[in-house]
Amino acid sequence: ETGVTQTPRHLVMGMTNKKSLKCEQHLGHNAMYWYKQSAKKPLELMFVYNFKEQTENNSVPSRFSPECPNSSHLFLHLHTLQPEDSALYLCASSQDGGEGNTIYFGEGSWLTVV
Amino acid sequence: QKEVEQNSGPLSVPEGAIASLNCTYSDRGSQSFFWYRQYSGKSPELIMSIYSNGDKEDGRFTAQLNKASQYVSLLIRDSQPSDSATYLCAVIPPGSGYALNFGKGTSLLVTP
Numbered sequence: 001e002t003g004v005t006q007t008p009r010h011l012v013m014g015m016t017n018k019k020s021l022k023c024e025q026h027l028g029h030n031a032m033y034w035y036k037q038s039a040k041k042p043l044e045l046m047f048v049y050n051f052k053e054q055t056e057n058n059s060v061p062s063r064f065s066p067e068c069p070n071s072s073h074l075f076l077h078l079h080t081l082q083p084e085d086s087a088l089y090l091c092a093s094s095q096d097g098g099e100g101n102t103i104y105f106g107e108g109s110w111l112t113v114v
Numbered sequence: 115q116k117e118v119e120q121n122s123g124p125l126s127v128p129e130g131a132i133a134s135l136n137c138t139y140s141d142r143g144s145q146s147f148f149w150y151r152q153y154s155g156k157s158p159e160l161i162m163s164i165y166s167n168g169d170k171e172d173g174r175f176t177a178q179l180n181k182a183s184q185y186v187s188l189l190i191r192d193s194q195p196s197d198s199a200t201y202l203c204a205v206i207p208p209g210s211g212y213a214l215n216f217g218k219g220t221s222l223l224v225t226p
Contacts, residue, residue, distance in 0.1 A: 002159070033213065042118070043158070043202070043216035090157055101146065101206060103214055105157040 003027040004106035006091050012112045013081065021076040021109045023091030031096045032074040033103065034066060037088040049074060050096055081113045118205050120217035128225055133190040135220050137203030140184070146206040147179055148214065149188045153199045161201075162188065193224045 003026045013019050025032060034046040046060045049068040063085075065077040074091055091106040117140040127133045135149075146165055150158035164170045164177040164186065176189040186205075190197055200221050204214040 002157075040218070042218045043204075043214075045213050045215070048213050088157075102148070102160060102163055103204075104160065108157045 002104045002106065004091055004093055004104055006089075006106035006109050008109060009107065010110045010112075012114060013078065014114055015081060015083070017081075018077070018079040020078065021089055021091075021111075023074040023076075023106055025072055025074075025091075025093040025104075025106075027093055027095070027104065029093035029095045029104075030071050031094045031101075032068060032071070033092040033094075034074065034076050035090040035092060035105075037090060037108075043090070047076075078111070081111075083113050086112045118203055118215050118217035120201075120203050120220045122218055123221040124223050125220055126223045126225060127193050129193060129195060131193050131224075133193045133197065133222055133224065135188040135190070135201050135203075135222065137186045137188075137217055138184055139186070139203075139205045139207075139215075141205070141207040142181075142184060143208035144181075144184075144205045145208065147177070147186045148204040149175075149177060149186075150202040150204060150216075151199045152202055152219065158202055190222075193222075195224045195226055198222055198224050 005024045007022045031050045036044045047066045048055045067075040088108045090108045092103045094101045094103045119138045148163045149161045152158040162177040164179045170177045174191045178187045200219040202219045203217040
């Protein structure tokens with residue numbers, strides 16, 4: 001248990017569906033992240049939020065829409081996805097300002113787009 | 115392009131041996147380095163962080179950093195079958211704020 005909780009753990013959605021991934025951190029951190037992990041590729045940073053403000057959008061297609069209502073919660077809204085978007089989506093958090101900014105991951109949400 | 119390079123493996127070592135995992139990074143100004151372990155179907159978990167040149171030891175794990183060579187390694191002593199996993203090297207490059215860049219990972223197999 002890392003203190004970062006993601007739901008749902010598994011999601012299957014059609015290309016016309018709209019769904020959301022949810023992340024909650026119980027560590028008191030001020031930064032939250034979405035990463036994407038596809039087979040044979042490095043973890044890809046998607047979005048970064050620091051104190052609820054988006055500080056990085058790593059050229060992610062608009063069919064992925066993040067939302068950070070407060071420092072403890074992060075959402076990833078999904079709509080009109082493509083099969084190639086099937087991957088493990090990892091939420092993470094960290095305490096900005098600490099040495100090296102150690103990132104702690106949630107268990108991930110496995111997404112399959114059919 | 116800020117890159118973190120790792121040999122994908124698999125690296126196979128017998129139980130009890132030393133496993134040596136290597137990583138190079140392209141951005142010379144990087145200051146913070148991490149090793150994560152990821153079991154199949156699970157999320158990455160932090161093993162070690164290192165910020166200064168030299169060695170850092172934690173139990174059976176030793177991280178080694180050489181900024182001049184842009185090289186960071188992880189040694190696992192007395193390797194156990196439970197160490198079989200993918201090991202991810204991660205770097206915070208300068209100017210990125212605090213987000214990590216990850217390598218593709220090295221698959222380690224420890225055989226009994």
